[in-house]
Each structure stands twice: as structure tokens, then as C-alpha cells.
Amino acid sequence: MAAAAVRSSMGLTLRLSRALPDCSNCPFHRSNGCVSGVSNLQRRGSFDSFRTINRHLQTSKETLTVPLLFVFKGLYHGEEGRSNAEDPDDVVNVVYVDRSGQRIPVKAKVGDNVMYLAQRHGIELEGSCEASLACSTCHVYVNSSHFDKLAEPDEREDDMLDMAPMLQENSRLGCQIILKPELEGIELTLPKVTRNFYVDGHVPKPH
């Protein structure tokens, strides 16, 4: 608990000293349209990535100048969403169904990105393009009761979904799903995309 408080306050310090951009006010971030992936870098909290942030900022269309004052390499493990301790109204319970069919319940928060959330909990969901709508490796199936509660996909998300193997009606890219209270109880199933997952030789049929 103490460690979490230290981490949160470091996040605040990094923001105040402008070492990290404060993504919460950026319209791209709010509409989940941040293609530079900077906001998601923070969420993921992997901090051999100041250089990566810089690179992202350079390659994104809008230019943000971020003075880097410190390198907190390895010290800051970003917690996304609110920086305060748990507020019950913020909690969203999620269930991941992994590729072997195992159900993994996760207690998450409003604002969590479903792809990074999975990764933080050791669920095997890759995100090779780091949430910039340039791949389909975070492809998930959303359970029917929650599918319609999600915002319509951006045309760019649909373009990437088109590349995903075993595309279904309820397919979405995990990196584009941000948890909100209405998504309480959402179930996200990882597609069984590989041929030899099953020891008994069963090959799932494409949908």
C-alpha cells in the first residue's frame, strides 16, 4: 500500500515537473484517439521508455515539447486511472477467458485500458503496436451482453480488425476498450489463433 502511494505521488511529481505530459486534458486521449501511444505508455508504466515517449512525441502529428528533467528508470510503475487509493465506485470487475478457456477474474478501475490491464495481470494479450491502431495483436471477443455498451469502433480500428484471424461479430481490439462503470462484469475472450494450442490436436474452426 505504501509502495502504491509512493508510486502515485511520483507520478504526480513527474507530471508537475512536466517530465510526463498530462494526457488527461488532451482531446485525443479523451476520445481514445491518441495514436502516439504516449498516454498508454504511462499506463503501462514501463520506464525504459522516456526515450520511447520522446520518439512517440516526435512521430505523432501534433508536436508536444516535453522537457525531460529526470530519468526515473525502473522506479515508476504507472497506475492508470485515478491516483488515489481504491474508490468502490471506480471498481470494474472484468473476466478474461484465456486461450485455454480458463476464466481469470480481474478487479480493475474505471479508465483502465483492457489490453494493458491484461498484460499487468499476466494474461497473454500482445500489443505489438502499443495501442496505435497499427496491428491486431490485442484482438479480443466481447461477451454479447456488454458488446453493445462499447462505443462504435473508429474506422481505423475496423481496418485493423479486418486483419485479425478468426474475426467474429463480437471482435474488438483490446487497446481501444477503456473501462467505464457500465462495463461492470464484461468478459473478454482471447481468440484461439494458434494451430497447436491443443495437445489433443483439436483445431478450432474459423468464424
Place this chain on the structure above:
Amino acid sequence: MIEIISSGVLSPGEGCSPKVCIVGSGPAGFYTAQQLIKARQDVEVDIYERLPVPFGLVRFGVAPDHPEVKNVINTFTQTARQSRCSFYGNVDVGTDVSVEELRQAYHAVVLSYGAEGNRTMGVPGEDLAGVHAAKDFVGWYNGLPSCRQLRPDLSSETAVILGQGNVALDVARVLLSPLDILKMTDITQPALEALAESQVRRVLIVGRRGPVQVACTVKEVREMVNLPNARPEMVGADFEGVAEALKDLPRPRKRLTELMLKTALEVPGEKEQQRRSEASHAWGFRFFRSPVEILADPERSRTAGIRLAVNRLEGSGEGARAVLTGEVEDVTCGLVISSIGYKSLPIDPSLPFDSRKAIVLNNMGRVQRAAGLYCSGWLKTGPTGVIATTMNNSFDTARSLVEDMDLGTLDVSVVKPGSQSVAALLEKRGVKPVTFSDWEKIDRVELSRGEAVGKPREKLSVTDHNGHRQEMAL
């Protein structure tokens, strides 16, 4: 919290750890390594790469204006920095060390060296000046050492690209993109300078079959449609019957075909009409055409045009076949790029290789009739697919390998020398491997040189053994 560590646990590197060697450091190599290290705490993985720099087609194939696709390099970097993973660049497997020597040094060898060759058109004039394989043109603008001297002739108005996959569209886009966009990417400086002088104004992207058979995907077509200062020029008649076929198409094909139909047939709004009429560049798909001959300008013995045979389609959908009608058509052009597919090569005669499919014969990544030998990536399944495809493919191979280790099919109880013996061989042969931290030095130089000119990076022109020694003097 005090953690109690039980005595008697072997630390990695103490003789009994399974040692795996991976040949090739592109997505296939790295994703295979990632899964192996995750699946078994005792596995050590060594990745060998012919070039002094890692990442394969992510660095040398992905278009400069697709930087987000290259984010996967961060994932690979994390893998390379793991203590149980080592990278050895500048090592040419097949020349500097043989596959057999690797099999003796390691418990398992995974071949992930991709497809460095091209499919050829097989038409007269293919070796004229002005004709290039797309792989080489892409390698040129991406700084692949072997393609640095390409010097493509960009002095004629029309360029013809054979093939309608995403590589063909990448080439078209780089040929037609405004300099203002290109100069902010990691395209190499020499390519940027050549493109600044380019006279190419019109690019035709030619395919044997019809709109419903194109191999490209919707994102790349959308990029062409939205390209500044460029207008689409399609042949409406090519789209006969396509609208009717839409309803039966699966979603990805449907969305792509709808976009092409709209671009070809729909009259745009006033603003777009004006934009198109003011555009100084043009691009278009040309369907039902196969290359027959590259026509030479006799005086300068270079490309002056291309003769295309006119086809008609038999059948429909994926299986439709192009059949010659007997008609031909000549197109004036000074640049011909053939983008009809990459091709893997057998780096060792002992490998069971299917020359037709250009893959190493395998079952789920296990090379046939070769215990302890595996393959992943394009070498395993053929040269198509994006990073996600290769990722799944490599995860599959890793699972096969781990299963073999777990079940004892692969005997990992024998002690193997691994990189120690290979290092000794390489030293004897005068080969100096580049480590991952050496690459990270090159990386930092490229990033800072890029920053100075407003680009994400300025790629160093890094070559093989000789070039490596020059770069390390930085």
C-alpha cells in the same frame, strides 16, 4: 519481507540449461525467443543475425510513414535485454558458421531467417536498367545495406508496379508522397534526396486478376485515396459485376472492395473534385494485366515501356484464374517495380526445402527429418502476412519446441556448449559479432542524428564486416 531461497537451485548458465539458437532477428526470431524464455525458466536463447543490426523487416521492410508498426521493436528490445537472451549480429549463418555446427553447439536450432529472395517475373527485359524488385526498392529507401547502391531512375513520368499487395502500395505511396511528409520519417537521406528530384507523377499498380482478388488491405488503399496532391485514376469497366458480388464477400474483403468501388465509380463532392483536379500526381489500379516484356529504349538500353497481356477471369473469388485473351497493351514508363512476392532461400543444402513453395518442410514448426531443428516465420509458412501473423506462427513453433523439451522428445539433459563454442569458431574465422549493447550505441547515434534533422532517426549506412568496424569507431 525476507525471501528464503532454497539452496540447490541451479542458476542459469550452469551446464544443465537447455540452450536454443535462433537464426534471424526479425519478428519471427524475437517472438520465438520471447515465448521460449517465458515458457521455461531454464532456457537460454541466442539469436544470430547476419546484419550488424537487429529487427529484420521491421527495420528494413515496414514503410517509413508507418512508424507505429515499428513500435514492436520495444517489445523485442525487452526480450533482448533479458539475461537469458543474447543477440549476436554480424554473423552469417551458412557462411561464418554452418547450421550443422549450430546443431552441435545447441540443443535446438530455430531457423527464422525469412525470405531474402524475390519471385521473378520471368519476362524478357527484366534485367534492364529501370526494372527493380520491390524488395530492393523498399530496401533502398529503408537503408538496407545491400540496396544502398540501387540508384533507381526516377526521371520518367510514369512508374508501373506489378503486383497489388501492400508492398506495392507502400512503393506507390513513397513514390507519390509529398516531400513534406517523407522528410519527417526515417526514410534514408539519400532516398529522400533522390525523391526530391523525382519526375515520377503517375503510378500504375498492375495485377493479373480483378478488384476482388487484390492482395492489399483496406488501410493501405485508404492511404492512397487520401494521399495529398494525388488523384485516383481507375478504369470503371474493370469493376463490372463487382457491386453485385459484394454481398457474398466476408467482411474484410467487402470493406476493401467497397472502398475501391467508391473510389472508381462514385462522383465525389465538389471539394474533393477540386482537390483532384488540382493534384499534380496520379495513381490507379490496372486490372487483368500480366507482364509479357519490358520494352527497351534501344539508344540508352534502358526501360522505355512495358508490354502487358490482357486477361479475363475464369471463376470468381479467391480461386479465380487469369486467362490470356491474346490482346496486348503497351504502356510507356521508365520505372518498373515488380512486387509479386518475396522468396525464402535454402541457406544450407542439408535443409529439407520445398522449392515450389520456397519453405523449409516442417510440421508445426518442427523441420521434417531433422530432430532438434525448427523453423518459424516466413521460412515456415511462406512470405505473406503481417507482424501479427508471424507472431502467432512463432508462438506455435515455440510451443512445439517447449513441448518437445517437456516430454523428453528433445533430450536437454546432455550438456551443450552453446555460444561458447560458436564464439570460438567465429573468432578463429575473423568474425566479430555485434552485441545488443553495441546495437544500442548505434541506435542512440541514429536517434540523435535524426533529432538534428527532424526525423525519428537517421539510419546509419551500416554494412557487413568491414562496415561494422567503421561504425564501431564512432
